[in-house]
Amino acid sequence: MTAATVTAPAEAHAGAPRRSVATRIVDRIGGGAVQVIMILLGLFWLVPTLGLLVISLRTNAVNGAEGWWTVFTKPAELTVQNYQNLLSSGFTTSFWNTVLITVPTTVLVIGIAAMAAYAFAWVEFPGRDLAFLVVVGLLIVPIQIALIPVASIYGGTGIFGSIPGVVLFHVAFGLPFAIFLLRNFFIGIPASLLEAARMDGASEWKIFASVVFPLGKPAIASLGIFQFLWVWNDMLIALVFADTGNQPMTKYLQSQMRQFGSNTDILSSGAFLSLIIPLILFFAFQRYFVQGMMAGSVK
Amino acid sequence: MTERLDGPRVPSEEGTASTRADTPHVQRRLGPSPKVAILFILPAAVLLAVWVVYPIFYSIYRSLFDASGTGFVGLGNYTTIFSDQSTFYTIIHNLWWVVLAPIVVTVLGLIFAVLTERIKWATAFKLIVFMPMAVSLMAAGVIFRFVYEQDPDKGMANAVLTVIASPFASEGYPDARPWGNAKSPIQAQDGAIVTKQQVQAGTPALIPIVGIKQPDVPADAPVAKPAAGPGLTGTVWFDFTRGSGSNGAIDGSEKALPGMTVEAVQNGRVVATTTTADDGTFRFEEIQQGSYTLRLPKENFQASFSGVSWLGPAPVFAPELGLHIVTISIILAFVWVWAGFAMVLIAAGLSAIPRDALEAARIDGATEWQVFRRITVPLLSPVLLVVFVTMIINTLKVFDLVYIIAPASVQPQANVIALEMWRVAFGGGNNQGLGSALAIVLLILVIPFMIMNIRRFRREGT
Known part of the structure; x- marks a missing residue:
């Protein structure tokens, strides 16, 4: 805001007593330096992803011979060959597995957490505060703690390796954050709205479904996008609980890392395809994304 | 500050605090019976009990048994963790992560948040820096594997370094x-x-x-x-x-x-x-x-400078200290992923600082640095703490980036607890006793922050 004050034309008339000419020059140069630094930093954050995109659009032979930045002099080398190969490989199955894991998880987390959050926010019951503190505590439990025990439960019930097994694991570990986020939002809903509904004789379910849930949409959107990305991007849970036929993209691509260097085509195009949907979601809903992140920053 | 980041502020489409006016702790005289609550909570309670709470106790129990689960070994698995050289070093590696990564992310986030206030294209900058948050750590790992390729003709990091170093490098005449x-x-x-x-x-x-x-x-x-x-x-x-x-x-x-x-x-x-x-x-x-x-x-x-071996096992200090080049490189990738998180949180904190205080200090003749050091940073400290603690928790749990970025031959030098736990129990080791013990170690390391969260929550008393 200093820059703004300095450049404001009105300032010149007012004669800004405490700003000498020298100060202004220093500020102007400082402003220029800030611009340059920020451009460099911006490039540092942008260029690696750009590099992945270019690599994915060049053949292994070209990538093996020269860096992706030579694309600026040889744009003719670009091809979608890698993507065509990728789509005829096992990657397509893993893409749909990712969808089959992510969508049900997100829906279940929202539904189950919203119900619990409503009770935590608006229904008195003994031990409520203590129970909610437990939820807050569970926010940061490392998932490693559950890998072995849940694997043994799954082994006993026969859902080890299946998509429902992966989904349930995700749902359970998504719940503390989801309940925390939604409860804090629901508690801000004006009590008068709920009381009016109760006086009209509405059931608790009706109040939840037709008053609280619709009013909670902004928070639910935040939670939804956050939860979607979290599950879409997970690798560890998939590594343990999804067998090869049910593996999502992250696990499929991980299995390709062993030949890093020889299968640049699969890795680069697969990694780029895996991140394109999160990026679209991010740019479309970044407001909700940011809100969800802020609300859950204790996680 | 943080209270407002936490709940009710989130929805306020109008962006004002006035929507909160009628919210606080209303007496719920018309409240329904507790029995109803059970129905609402039951699905979540069952899932949390079976998938999260029970496993904690089962892991404690299981960590006292050997690989097959039949022989009771007491604390044997824990002594193995601290006596086995390679397992012990996973803890050391994690400590380096905790020492290095959170401070870098927090300071960088602070710098970004302050500097974006001085550029006109702040929104574009924030979007760019924040973007890696949406990308999977697996994809981020692949991205950085390409960045860190050794050959300066292929790896971007070394390409940049060799270009920067070329004016300073002596004219080498290899093969002469x-x-x-x-x-x-x-x-x-x-x-x-x-x-x-x-x-x-x-x-x-x-x-x-x-x-x-x-x-x-x-x-x-x-x-x-x-x-x-x-x-x-x-x-x-x-x-x-x-x-x-x-x-x-x-x-x-x-x-x-x-x-x-x-x-x-x-x-x-x-x-x-x-x-x-x-x-x-x-x-x-x-x-x-x-x-x-x-x-x-x-x-x-000798050939002129051809770049750094980013993913190499070379130690940074004495080898016993357990910090290797590869860890530094992976931490840089971690910073790339998380700096946006820090920036956005800190920027939100920054925008909540009353402008009057800053202007008053400037009019009193304080320099920009003094304003920053004496007013901005102290007022931001709650947010900085949240970011810092979140990063500590993330570094303790770090898994994907290490697994993807470190080449197989350098994994021992890059290994961390979460990765070792997976490796020991599922990735070929098949020792669920030792795996459980490692998971417990991880849990013990995050417990202080768990307590911190609970205390903070109670203090802010929503």
Whole structure:
């Protein structure tokens, strides 16, 4: 805001007593330096992803011979060959597995957490505060703690390796954050709205479904996008609980890392395809994304 | 500050605090019976109990048994963690993560948040820096595997470094060698080139070099000239003429080799050092009369700087300290992912600081640095703490980036607790006793932050 004050034309008339000419020059140069630094930093954050995109659009032979930045002099080398190969490989199955894991998880987390959050926010019951503190505590439990025990439960019930097994694991570990986020939002809903509904004789379910849930949409959107990305991007849970036929993209691509260097085509195009949907979601809903992140920053 | 980041602020479409006015802790006289609550909570409670709470107790129990789960070993798995060298070092590696990554992310986030206030394209910058948050750590790992490729012609990091370093690097002439003819006045010796005969002042030495690749010779390099004048002198040049080859004589068209280091050696000791001029000549000023062997040390013939071995196992300090280059590189990737998180949170905190306080300080004559140091940072400290603690928790749990970025041969130097836990229990080790113990260690490490969260929540008492 200093820059703004300095450049404001009105300032010149007012004669800004405490700003000498020298100060202004220093500020102007400082402003220029800030611009340059920020451009460099911006490039540092942008260029690696750009590099992945270019690599994915060049053949292994070209990538093996020269860096992706030579694309600026040889744009003719670009091809979608890698993507065509990728789509005829096992990657397509893993893409749909990712969808089959992510969508049900997100829906279940929202539904189950919203119900619990409503009770935590608006229904008195003994031990409520203590129970909610437990939820807050569970926010940061490392998932490693559950890998072995849940694997043994799954082994006993026969859902080890299946998509429902992966989904349930995700749902359970998504719940503390989801309940925390939604409860804090629901508690801000004006009590008068709920009381009016109760006086009209509405059931608790009706109040939840037709008053609280619709009013909670902004928070639910935040939670939804956050939860979607979290599950879409997970690798560890998939590594343990999804067998090869049910593996999502992250696990499929991980299995390709062993030949890093020889299968640049699969890795680069697969990694780029895996991140394109999160990026679209991010740019479309970044407001909700940011809100969800802020609300859950204790996680 | 944080209270507002936490709940009710989130929805406020209007962005004002006024929506909160009628919210606080209303007496719920018309509340439904507790039985209803059970129905609402039951699904979540069952899932949390079976998938999260029960496993904590089962892991504690399981960590007291051996790999097969039949033999009780007491705390044996825990003593293994601390006595087995490679397992113990996973904890050390994690500690390095905790020491390095959170502070870098937090400071960077603070710098970004402050600097974005000074540029007009702040929104674009924030989107760019924040973008990696949406990308899977697996994809981020693949991205950085490409960035860190060793060959500067392929890996971007080394490409940038070699370009930056090129003006400072000495002109290297790899593959250069003495003219191989028996009449050659020089010969190779331990990578260096030395004169066969002793040389004296007054007789300029000839040092003809061949074997230099054309691209290494500067196209505009001047023609070599015979040295003249008093003192110990000579010429270093590229003794090659297209068509006639090498002959050990300066023929007036051959290129000089400037920037070569030349040493005068007497009785095995370097007594003087000089550098060749643009025309390839050199001269030792103020050197005593006598006979010397001239030597072009091997540094002249080493390839120029070709980048850092980003994913190499080389230790940064003493090897026992357990910090390796590969860890630094992976931490940089981690910073790339998380800086946006820090920036956005801190920027939100920054925008909540009352402008009046800052302006008042400026009018009182405080410099920008003083304003930043004495007002901005103290007012931001709650947010900075949230970011810092979140990063500590993330570094303790770090898994994907290490697993994807570290090449198989360097995994032992990069290994962390979460990765070792997976490896031991599922990734081939099949030792669920030791795996459970490692998971418990991880849990114990995050428990202080769990308590912190609970305390903070109770204090803010929503």
